[in-house]
Structures are given as structure tokens and as C-alpha cells.
Amino acid sequence: MQLVLSWPIRLFVIAVLIISLLVDGAGYVYRIANKLPLQGNVAGLPPNFGGLQLYFHKGLDLAGGTHIDYQLTNFPAGQNRAEVQQRTIQVINKRVNALNVSEPEIRGAGTNNDRITVDLAGVNAEQAQKAIGAVSKLVYTKWVKDDKVTGGPEPGFKPALTGLTGDDISSASAAIDPTGTSWVVNISFTASGAQRFDDLTRANVAACPGDSTTVASANCAERHLTIWLDLTQTDIDHWEDSSYAAKVSSSYDPGCLAAQTPDTICGKFLTDPITREEIAGGQAQISGAFTQTSANDLATGINSGSLPVDLQVLDVTQVSATLGAQSVKLSIAAGLLGLAIVVVFMIIYYRVPGLLASLALLFYAGAVLAVFKLVPVTLTLAGITGFVLSVGMAVDANVLIFERFKEEVRAGRTISAAVDAAVRRAWPAIRDSNTSTIITCVILGFVGPSAVKGFAITLAIGVFASLVSSIIVTHNLLAIVLAGSGFRRAGLLGVDRVRTV
Amino acid sequence: MSELSDVKAEEQTAEEQVADLAEDAKAQQAAVVAAPEPRPPRRLNIIGRRNWFFALSLIIIIPGIVSMATKHFALGIDFAGGTELTASFPNHPTLAAVQQAVDAEGSNGSVISTGGDGYIIRYPALNTTQLANVQSDLRKRLGPTNVQQILTVGGTIAGETIFLSLLAVVLASVAILLLLAIRFRNVPGGWRAGFQFGGSALAALLHDVFILTGIFSILGAFFGLRIGQIDAFFVTAVLTVVGFSVHDTIVVFDRLRENLRVSQRLSFEQVVNLSIMQTAARSIITSFTVVLVLTAILIAGGSTLQGLALALLIGIVSGTYSSIFNAAPLLVVWRKLQPLR
Numbered sequence: 001m002q003l004v005l006s007w008p009i010r011l012f013v014i015a016v017l018i019i020s021l022l023v024d025g026a027g028y029v030y031r032i033a034n035k036l037p038l039q040g041n042v043a044g045l046p047p048n049f050g051g052l053q054l055y056f057h058k059g060l061d062l063a064g065g066t067h068i069d070y071q072l073t074n075f076p077a078g079q080n081r082a083e084v085q086q087r088t089i090q091v092i093n094k095r096v097n098a099l100n101v102s103e104p105e106i107r108g109a110g111t112n113n114d115r116i117t118v119d120l121a122g123v124n125a126e127q128a129q130k131a132i133g134a135v136s137k138l139v140y141t142k143w144v145k146d147d148k149v150t151g152g153p154e155p156g157f158k159p160a161l162t163g164l165t166g167d168d169i170s171s172a173s174a175a176i177d178p179t180g181t182s183w184v185v186n187i188s189f190t191a192s193g194a195q196r197f198d199d200l201t202r203a204n205v206a207a208c209p210g211d212s213t214t215v216a217s218a219n220c221a222e223r224h225l226t227i228w229l230d231l232t233q234t235d236i237d238h239w240e241d242s243s244y245a246a247k248v249s250s251s252y253d254p255g256c257l258a259a260q261t262p263d264t265i266c267g268k269f270l271t272d273p274i275t276r277e278e279i280a281g282g283q284a285q286i287s288g289a290f291t292q293t294s295a296n297d298l299a300t301g302i303n304s305g306s307l308p309v310d311l312q313v314l315d316v317t318q319v320s321a322t323l324g325a326q327s328v329k330l331s332i333a334a335g336l337l338g339l340a341i342v343v344v345f346m347i348i349y350y351r352v353p354g355l356l357a358s359l360a361l362l363f364y365a366g367a368v369l370a371v372f373k374l375v376p377v378t379l380t381l382a383g384i385t386g387f388v389l390s391v392g393m394a395v396d397a398n399v400l401i402f403e404r405f406k407e408e409v410r411a412g413r414t415i416s417a418a419v420d421a422a423v424r425r426a427w428p429a430i431r432d433s434n435t436s437t438i439i440t441c442v443i444l445g446f447v448g449p450s451a452v453k454g455f456a457i458t459l460a461i462g463v464f465a466s467l468v469s470s471i472i473v474t475h476n477l478l479a480i481v482l483a484g485s486g487f488r489r490a491g492l493l494g495v496d497r498v499r500t501v
Numbered sequence: 502m503s504e505l506s507d508v509k510a511e512e513q514t515a516e517e518q519v520a521d522l523a524e525d526a527k528a529q530q531a532a533v534v535a536a537p538e539p540r541p542p543r544r545l546n547i548i549g550r551r552n553w554f555f556a557l558s559l560i561i562i563i564p565g566i567v568s569m570a571t572k573h574f575a576l577g578i579d580f581a582g583g584t585e586l587t588a589s590f591p592n593h594p595t596l597a598a599v600q601q602a603v604d605a606e607g608s609n610g611s612v613i614s615t616g617g618d619g620y621i622i623r624y625p626a627l628n629t630t631q632l633a634n635v636q637s638d639l640r641k642r643l644g645p646t647n648v649q650q651i652l653t654v655g656g657t658i659a660g661e662t663i664f665l666s667l668l669a670v671v672l673a674s675v676a677i678l679l680l681l682a683i684r685f686r687n688v689p690g691g692w693r694a695g696f697q698f699g700g701s702a703l704a705a706l707l708h709d710v711f712i713l714t715g716i717f718s719i720l721g722a723f724f725g726l727r728i729g730q731i732d733a734f735f736v737t738a739v740l741t742v743v744g745f746s747v748h749d750t751i752v753v754f755d756r757l758r759e760n761l762r763v764s765q766r767l768s769f770e771q772v773v774n775l776s777i778m779q780t781a782a783r784s785i786i787t788s789f790t791v792v793l794v795l796t797a798i799l800i801a802g803g804s805t806l807q808g809l810a811l812a813l814l815i816g817i818v819s820g821t822y823s824s825i826f827n828a829a830p831l832l833v834v835w836r837k838l839q840p841l842r
Contacts, residue, residue: 318651334801338794392791433748440744449733
């Protein structure tokens with residue numbers, strides 16, 4: 001117990017308090033440090049200190065948005081399930097990018113890598129499902145001469161469908177080429193696709209033979225095989241309209257493709273590589289000035305025509321932003337109301353110790369909120385309830401100590417001896433009773449349905465912080481304040497009489 | 502009061518004895534010098550009236566069990582599966598008008614009013630297209646529609662949620678039993694006494710679970726109130742209540758164990774009653790603060806959280822009651838039926 005009252009511990013508590021306040025008020029610290037107005041929107045918020053985003057991460061029920069759980073079915077045979085899941089996540093990521101969602105969260109789940117969870121803030125379920133479920137068809141074209149064409153990747157030529165499509169591709173992936181110096185994209189074709197690709201590449205090379213890297217005449221448009229998403233014969237028929245061709249030839253736009261109507265013109269272009277040689281065997285490689293990112297983008301783009309698996313919707317939650325904002329307001333109100341009631345009650349019932357416990361409670365609330373920002377804990381309605389409930393529970397340890405304190409004073413101890421004895425004797429009960437809550441939280445956190453995990457996490461953090469707050473903070477405050485004689489009056493301590501000797 | 506008087510006299514000596522055996526010798530002296538006549542705290546003979554308290558519990562539990570057996574529960578969307586659409590209609594349609602519009606859709610929807618313009622419409626699970634059709638249909642029939650929330654839960658997830666919830670309850674119960682066994686293995690009287698302690702605490706815990714689930718069965722299935730629907734949050738509440746109830750019981754039993762060591766002259770019943778009295782203030786005050794917080798959530802917390810807050814409220818009141826009026830009295834009954842030697 002002497003350890004708890006020692007200065008290192010006190011300094012530690014003070015340090016925690018200061019850090020908590022800085023984290024809690026990070027937005028204001030940033031505004032003041034940069035001489036920005038304290039109200040209204042300013043640039044650079046939320047502040048980013050060394051990678052720490054110091055703001056409350058709101059769950060979808062508070063921010064508004066859509067949550068979807070997908071079941072993955074029809075895994076391609078013979079491929080690593082975790083990789084397939086990862087590839088699917090990349091494709092979904094690409095597709096939802098078009099929705100302009102801030103911080104979309106797409107996570108793998110499921111014991112067998114067979115689930116994907118998608119959280120999109122500020123998007124309704126219909127938009128989300130349309131974008132994610134969109135099926136774009138990957139098509140290969142060759143180029144045929146058309147003098148009236150002035151736009152597009154190959155002026156003077158228009159594309160022609162080859163019959164080779166995404167159905168003929170089994171996978172595409174970014175990789176480092178064998179020399180280890182540059183990024184390439186590897187494509188594997190299915191058996192029938194391999195045959196068709198072989199024929200096409202042979203025709204390419206035959207159009208203008210030679211080494212395409214050194215011989216200028218070997219670099220003709222007919223030697224290119226171009227990859228598009230959703231390119232149709234109608235698009236090709238409009239190729240002589242240069243503005244139309246330019247639009248279609250711009251980089252593919254998944255959002256536009258997902259929402260396209262017969263009248264919209266979307267970017268559909270993926271890549272236009274030259275064929276160096278005939279490729280038999282169904283393993284092709286696209287090289288160029290790729291970075292890791294651009295190679296990955298292209299691979300995802302090629303894959304995005306068709307997801308490697310089928311997606312089946314398991315559940316959908318859509319919360320409107322207004323409802324979310326309302327929930328935030330209500331839970332803040334409930335939290336403040338709860339805190340206020342507890343503080344008033346403690347002060348009336350326990351007087352000076354109650355006041356000190358209330359201060360400890362404020363310390364507790366500040367520290368827990370800082371932890372929520374730092375970890376970061378994604379706050380949901382249930383999570384906030386867990387926190388508010390833990391405020392009520394945090395009082396428990398203080399009550400145990402104070403009741404014991406009154407008993408010890410009644411038994412005739414001096415104030416400081418009574419404080420010491422009260423904390424020491426209340427400790428086993430505090431420890432044991434909180435153990436049961438922690439056990440419950442751990443179990444809920446591991447096996448509970450996902451909706452209640454947030455509750456378990458915040459409650460557990462709250463219970464831990466309440467232990468520190470009651471055992472260390474309240475105890476120290478009691479010892480410091482009651483060291484002076486000014487407060488040693490029965491009326492202030494809520495006891496019948498005080499031993500003055 | 503006269504019937505209580507001799508218990509009171511005896512207990513005061515017990516308290517002196519407790520103080521006698523306390524480690525702090527200085528305090529002992531002080532007790533003689535500065536506190537010659539400490540005012541005796543008010544005492545109730547809880548053990549003597551235990552049958553009344555058991556009866557009070559049964560009055561609530563039995564209807565609950567009957568309701569659970571005959572009516573079962575009203576399942577929330579995450580257990581039952583389906584689609585639930587929460588919306589408000591600025592054109593102020595009546596409940597009947599909304600129900601009529603929903604019936605006309607032919608999607609088997611049912612409507613609940615949430616007060617004001619707000620309604621909740623529950624359908625069997627709808628897919629994206631069906632959902633879009635239903636929404637545009639509502640817009641056509643009832644005018645502008647502010648969709649606040651849409652939940653769709655498929656059968657797989659609903660089944661999984663039920664399984665996980667049950668698993669959590671079973672695991673938590675086992676873990677808490679183990680905790681109790683470890684905590685009370687060194688009670689005077691050996692393993693048999695320890696078993697009695699653990700068993701009584703478990704009985705009090707089951708009491709709380711039955712009260713809570715029974716009341717929710719009555720509210721949800723018997724009266725058909727939405728707040729009585731059970732969902733994943735209800736399971737959370739049950740588990741929190743289990744933890745909290747064990748909380749309170751452990752505090753009483755801890756004190757009882759401490760007192761059993763130091764007071765040889767009192768009967769078991771008297772020591773139990775003394776221990777209850779010494780800890781009751783703490784139990785009631787703690788629960789009271791939590792009840793205040795929960796009431797705040799219940800009033801200010803919006804409809805999503807009200808079910809959770811109500812369940813916690815019922816459970817925590819019940820948990821405090823059972824730790825004071827059931828757990829230790831049960832222990833006394835058990836000790837009578839199965840004496841240590």
C-alpha cells in the first residue's frame with residue numbers, strides 16, 4: 001500500500017492524466033498550436049501525430065452507412081483459399097473506390113476464409129450492393145485498319161472483338177519479373193482460352209514480324225492485343241467519333257460501369273500491350289514501366305471483370321446518417337446524464353470522499369476516452385453503452401472502499417489508518433468482483449456475435465481503468481486531502497464521529 | 502422490533518469480536534477510548550424471514566416460467582432473420598394506412614409504430630431488388646419516406662448468432678462456476694461447505710437469469726411489446742447481469758467467510774445475518790448508481806438501446822435482491838438440510 005502512495009506512482013498518474021487530456025482534446029490542441037479558430041471546419045483535422053489518427057472511430061450505426069456480410073462460394077479448385085479471398089477483397093476495394101467512400105473497410109472473415117465483411121460509411125445498401133455485385137466483362141480486342149478513326153489508343157485503327165473474354169482467364173496477379181528489377185502482371189488462361197490466345201498472338205506477330213523492341217516496322221497497331229472492360233460492339237461502331245473513342249479509351253471507371261445505362265459513356269480501357277512473340281501454353285506476361293501499385297491495379301482490373309468466387313449476401317445493415325447523428329447525440333446525453341447523476345449522488349452520500357471519488361471518476365472517463373482514440377476502438381452504440389455502464393460500475397470499487405472506511409472510523413481508527421485499512425481490506429472483494437465482469441467480457445469478445453463485441457471491449461477497458469482509478473487515484477486523493485485537519489470533520493466525511501487524537 | 506432484540510445484542514458482541522481480532526492493535530485501543538458506545542446500525546432479521554423473500558422471488562419467477570414454456574419468446578431480427586425497415590413518413594399516415602400500404606405490396610410485411618411518424622416494417626428476408634421495389638412502392642403509396650435503418654439478416658447468420666449467443670452463455674456460466682469454486686475452496690468446513698457456497702451463489706444467479714428471461718418472455722411473447730424482443734443485445738444483458746450478480750454475491754460471501762473465522766460464539770444464522778447487514782449498504786448503493794445510469798440510458802438513449810437498458814435494469818435489481826435476500830439465506834437452508842458434520 002505504501003507503493004501506491006509513493007511519488008513515482010503519483011507522477012505516473014499525473015502523466016496519464018496529461019496525456020489523456022492532450023489526446024482527448026487533440027483537435028483543440030491542433031487548432032491552438034496552429035492558431036486556427038476553435039469552432040468550425042478547418043483543414044488538417046483530425047490531427048495526425050506520427051501516424052496516430054486522434055479522433056473517435058465511429059461505427060456505422062453512429063456514422064451512417066452500410067454493412068454487408070458476404071459468403072464466398074464456388075472457390076476455384078486448387079487455389080489457396082486465403083489468396084482467393086484476398087484477391088476478392090482487392091476487387092471489391094476497387095469497385096467501391098468508385099463510390100468515394102472515406103475509409104471503406106473490407107475485411108476477410110470466416111474460419112475457412114469464406115466470408116468478407118464490407119463497411120461503407122455514407123452509402124446506402126442499394127448503391128453498395130450494385131457497385132460490389134457489378135459484373136463487368138473483360139474483353140480482348142485486336143486492331144483493324146479504319147482511316148476515319150482519329151482518336152483512341154491507336155489512331156487510324158478501330159478495335160475488333162476477338163471472342164477472347166474474362167471467362168477465358170483463370171487469374172491475373174502482379175509479380176516481380178525473373179530478373180528481379182521490375183513489376184509485371186502474369187495472366188493465366190483456361191485451356192480453351194490458351195488455345196484462342198495462342199492463335200491471336202500468332203496472328204499478331206504475323207501482321208508485322210520482327211523484333212518489336214528494335215525494328216520500327218515490327219511495331220504496328222495490328223500487333224497489339226488490347227484489354228477492355230465491358231467494351232461492346234456498339235462502342236466500336238461509334239469509334240469514328242473521336243470524342244466518343246477518347247472517352248471509352250480513358251482508364252476504366254468501375255463506379256461508372258456499375259451504374260451505367262445505355263446512354264452513359266464510361267472509361268473502359270485497361271491496357272494495350274504489344275505482342276512480342278507467339279504465346280502458347282496459356283501463360284502470358286504483361287511488362288512495362290510498372291510500379292508495384294500500378295501492377296497491382298492492373299491485375300485487380302483484369303480480375304475485376306469477374307470475381308474469382310460467387311458472393312452471397314448474408315446480412316445487410318443500412319443506417320442513415322441522420323439516425324447515426326441522432327444516436328451520437330442521445331448516447332452523449334445519456335453518458336453525461338449518467339455521469340452527473342453518479343457524481344451528485346456520491347457527493348451527497350459520501351461528502352468529501354464522494355467528491356474525491358467524483359474527481360477520480362472524471363480522470364477515469366478522460367483516460368478511457370483517450371484509450372478509445374489511441375487503440376483505436378471503433379465506437380458503436382453498444383460500445384458506448386458498455387462505457388456508460390462501466391461508469392456505473394467504476395463507482396462500485398469506491399463504494400466498497402468508503403463503506404469499509406466508515407466501518408474502520410466507527411471502529412475507532414484514525415483517519416489515515418482508516419483510509420489505509422479500508423483500501424487494503426476492500427481490495428480482495430474489488431479484485432474478485434471485477435474478475436467476473438472481465439471473464440464475461442473476454443467470453444463475449446471471443447465468441448459473442450459481432451454486434452456485442454464492441455460492448456465487451458469497451459466494458460473491459462472501462463473495468464480495468466476503474467480499478468486503477470479507485471485503487472490508485474481515489475486512494476491518493478483521500479490520503480492527500482485528509483492529511484490536513486481541515487476536512488477531518490464528521491459532517492464532511494459522512495461518519496458519526498471522528499477520532500481527533 | 503421486540504423479536505429482533507436478542508439478535509441485536511448478540512451481534513454487537515460479534516462486532517466487538519471482529520474488532521478484537523483485527524490486526525491493528527492501535528485501532529483496538531482507540532475503539533475503547535474514543536468510541537465507547539458506537540451507535541448500532543439498524544439490523545433486520547433477513548434470515549428469520551427468508552421464506553417471505555423466497556416467496557416474493559417465486560411470485561415473479563413462476564409466471565415467467567409459465568410464459569416461457571407456453572409462449573416462448575418474441576425473437577428480434579438478428580435471431581429470427583428477415584428484413585426490418587425503419588422509416589418515418591412526413592405525410593403522417595396512420596398505422597392502419599401504413600399497414601394497408603404494406604399489405605398491398607404482398608411481401609408479408611408487418612408494421613409497428615414507434616411513435617410520431619416513425620414505423621418499423623418487418624418482412625421475410627428481402628434481396629436487393631425486392632428491397633428497392635418495396636421502398637419505391639412505399640414512396641408511391643405513402644409519399645416521401647425517410648429510411649433510417651434497414652437490417653437484413655439471412656438464415657445462416659441468424660442461426661449463427663443464436664449458436665454463438667448460447668455458446669457465450671454456457672462458457673460464461675462454466676467460467677463463473679470455476680471462479681466461485683476457486684474463491685470458496687478454503688471456506689471453514691472444507692469442500693462440502695465450499696460446494697454449498699458455490700451452489701447457493703449459482704442458485705441466486707439462476708434466479709436472476711430466470712427473472713430476466715421470464716419478464717422478457719411475458720413482455721415480448723405475452724404482451725407482444727417490441728421492447729420484449731430478445732436479440733444479441735439481450736444475451737449481452739444476461740451475461741452482464743450474471744457477472745454483476747456474482748459480483749454482489751461474492752462480496753457477501755467474502756464477508757461471511759471473514760466473519761466465520763472470527764466469531765465462534767454466534768450461530769451460523771447469526772453470522773450470515775451479520776454479514777448480509779455489513780455488505781447490504783454497499784450492494785444497494787452500487788446497484789443504485791448503476792440503476793441511475795441505466796435509467797438515464799433508458800430515458801435518453803433512443804429505441805435501439807432501450808431493450809438493452811431495460812434488461813440490464815431488471816437484471817441488476819434482481820441481482821442485488823438475490824445477493825441479499827436469496828444467496829445467503831439459501832446457504833442457511835442448505836446448511837440445515839446438510840449439516841457439515
